[in-house]
Amino acid sequence: xxxxxxxxxxxxxxQDVEKSLNRVNENIWDIPMSHDSGMNVPGxxxxxxxxxxxxxxxxIDQVANVAKxxxxxxxxMAMPDVHMGYGFTIGGVAAFSPEDGVISPGGVGxxxxxxxxxxxxxxxxxxxxxxxxxxxxxxxxxxxxxVGSTGQFKVTDEELTQAFLHGSQWAxxxxxxxxxxxxxxESYGFMEGGSPDKVGTKARKRGRPQFGTxxxxxxxxxxxYIDKIYDPVAAAAYGLSEGQVSVMxxxxxxxxxxxxxxxxxxxxNQAVKKYKINVPDMQLACAPAKSKEAQDYFEAMICGANYAxxxxxxxxxxxxxxxxxxxxxxxxxxxxxxxYDVAHNVAKYETHTVDGLKKEVYVHRKxxxxxxxxxxxxxxxxxxxVGQPVLxxxxxxxxxxxxxxxxxxxxxxxxxxxxxxxxxxxRGKAKDSMSGEAVRRELARQGVTVRADxxxxxxxxxxSVYKNSDDVVDVVDRLGIAQKVARLLPIGVIKG
Numbered sequence: 001x002x003x004x005x006x007x008x009x010x011x012x013x014x015q016d017v018e019k020s021l022n023r024v025n026e027n028i029w030d031i032p033m034s035h036d037s038g039m040n041v042p043g044x045x046x047x048x049x050x051x052x053x054x055x056x057x058x059x060i061d062q063v064a065n066v067a068k069x070x071x072x073x074x075x076x077m078a079m080p081d082v083h084m085g086y087g088f089t090i091g092g093v094a095a096f097s098p099e100d101g102v103i104s105p106g107g108v109g110x111x112x113x114x115x116x117x118x119x120x121x122x123x124x125x126x127x128x129x130x131x132x133x134x135x136x137x138x139x140x141x142x143x144x145x146x147v148g149s150t151g152q153f154k155v156t157d158e159e160l161t162q163a164f165l166h167g168s169q170w171a172x173x174x175x176x177x178x179x180x181x182x183x184x185x186e187s188y189g190f191m192e193g194g195s196p197d198k199v200g201t202k203a204r205k206r207g208r209p210q211f212g213t214x215x216x217x218x219x220x221x222x223x224x225y226i227d228k229i230y231d232p233v234a235a236a237a238y239g240l241s242e243g244q245v246s247v248m249x250x251x252x253x254x255x256x257x258x259x260x261x262x263x264x265x266x267x268x269n270q271a272v273k274k275y276k277i278n279v280p281d282m283q284l285a286c287a288p289a290k291s292k293e294a295q296d297y298f299e300a301m302i303c304g305a306n307y308a309x310x311x312x313x314x315x316x317x318x319x320x321x322x323x324x325x326x327x328x329x330x331x332x333x334x335x336x337x338x339x340y341d342v343a344h345n346v347a348k349y350e351t352h353t354v355d356g357l358k359k360e361v362y363v364h365r366k367x368x369x370x371x372x373x374x375x376x377x378x379x380x381x382x383x384x385x386v387g388q389p390v391l392x393x394x395x396x397x398x399x400x401x402x403x404x405x406x407x408x409x410x411x412x413x414x415x416x417x418x419x420x421x422x423x424x425x426x427r428g429k430a431k432d433s434m435s436g437e438a439v440r441r442e443l444a445r446q447g448v449t450v451r452a453d454x455x456x457x458x459x460x461x462x463x464s465v466y467k468n469s470d471d472v473v474d475v476v477d478r479l480g481i482a483q484k485v486a487r488l489l490p491i492g493v494i495k496g
Contacts, residue, residue: 071101
């Protein structure tokens with residue numbers, strides 16, 4: 001089945017969807033509070049008319065359900081890559097007042113701090129294309145992937161505790177990176193306030209053997225090259241040029257994060273009853289932001305986020321080792337410098353302007369990327385005049401993008417942008433409708449080498465099961481939420 005046929009069959013309620021939305025402009029659609037009783041704020045979806053057919057009524061209802069949570073501010077939002085998720089949609093963003101709002105694991109997800117980091121090199125496309133089969137094979141052997149995969153790095157309980165507390169900074173101090181890595185990273189590679197004692201025994205047991213592993217699903221390591229520069233000034237500030245090779249790493253907190261979420265959901269399911277919170281869907285289990293239950297989850301979630309940053313740091317270190325061994329040069333000679341690392345699934349306590357006043361709020365980003373603009377104090381000094389790098393991955397054979405935080409992000413979306421292309425086909429349907437081996441051959445014909453733990457994963461993650469990444473990125477670019485700097489095309493992919 002083609003992507004067009006799938007969208008025609010799967011989203012034949014597109015007229016009903018459009019009737020549920022009020023068009024604000026060509027890229028903003030609102031769900032009015034009259035859509036469903038109990039909404040405290042409207043919903044807002046950043047979406048082009050071209051992408052309207054990629055969402056269904058259930059996705060709109062999920063956005064509306066989040067709008068019913070206590071203490072939500074402004075809007076329940078969804079990015080252009082939006083699709084159904086657990087609790088919140090994937091691509092969901094919502095901010096809550098610390099006084100009368102809530103914290104909900106459904107607004108973060110099971111894969112806490114699933115995120116992306118991009119490492120630059122001074123290699124050119126012609127330096128790597130002839131060697132892509134060998135490089136991808138070497139990376140595949142070095143970096144474990146797949147369901148339940150375990151790494152070559154076995155940490156002690158004390159090392160795990162330090163990773164929960166200090167994230168990338170711990171990994172660098174342990175010898176898995178260089179000092180500049182933590183400077184070029186969201187939150188400098190870790191969040192303060194984590195409490196390892198809020199992480200259960202099972203989560204620790206699952207997390208200990210999985211450092212340095214990609215995991216499964218849509219996680220990947222991808223060798224890319226820059227084929228187009230949109231913003232020469234920002235590109236120069238980021239050290240980017242056409243033909244330059246980079247490595248993108250997409251993964252998260254593995255079994256540790258999943259178990260942290262699972263454990264605390266059990267508590268928060270009871271907290272809903274304790275605090276008499278009327279949730280429209282128990283996947284939105286939550287507790288008042290100041291409550292012990294919410295803060296226990298938040299402190300454990302921080303540990304999961306820090307684990308993910310450490311995980312990506314170790315994978316990047318091993319990637320450097322593969323390139324060093326292959327090319328016979330060290331990291332400095334190869335220019336293997338981290339451009340940036342962004343979190344996708346996380347809740348953060350941030351300062352935003354609400355009703356004209358600066359306020360501290362809990363921003364939940366579920367499949368959404370922080371996109372702070374030029375001048376924001378949390379953007380690293382080396383990028384502050386330009387804005388935070390925003391990394392938007394494609395899907396194997398499709399482009400990825402480097403953007404910069406745009407001038408409208410703080411006023412429109414609590415400093416948030418999309419996080420990827422967004423699925424339009426479930427994994428089961430993808431496996432039933434196409435052959436992983438056929439997809440691999442087609443990608444090879446396009447000049448993309450793919451290596452995966454199982455060939456079925458290639459079918460599950462085929463480019464056609466995702467929205468067009470150009471279309472998604474164009475929405476946030478036109479809105480000024482995040483603005484295009486460079487486009488990257490894949491040449492070698494390691495799939496989880």
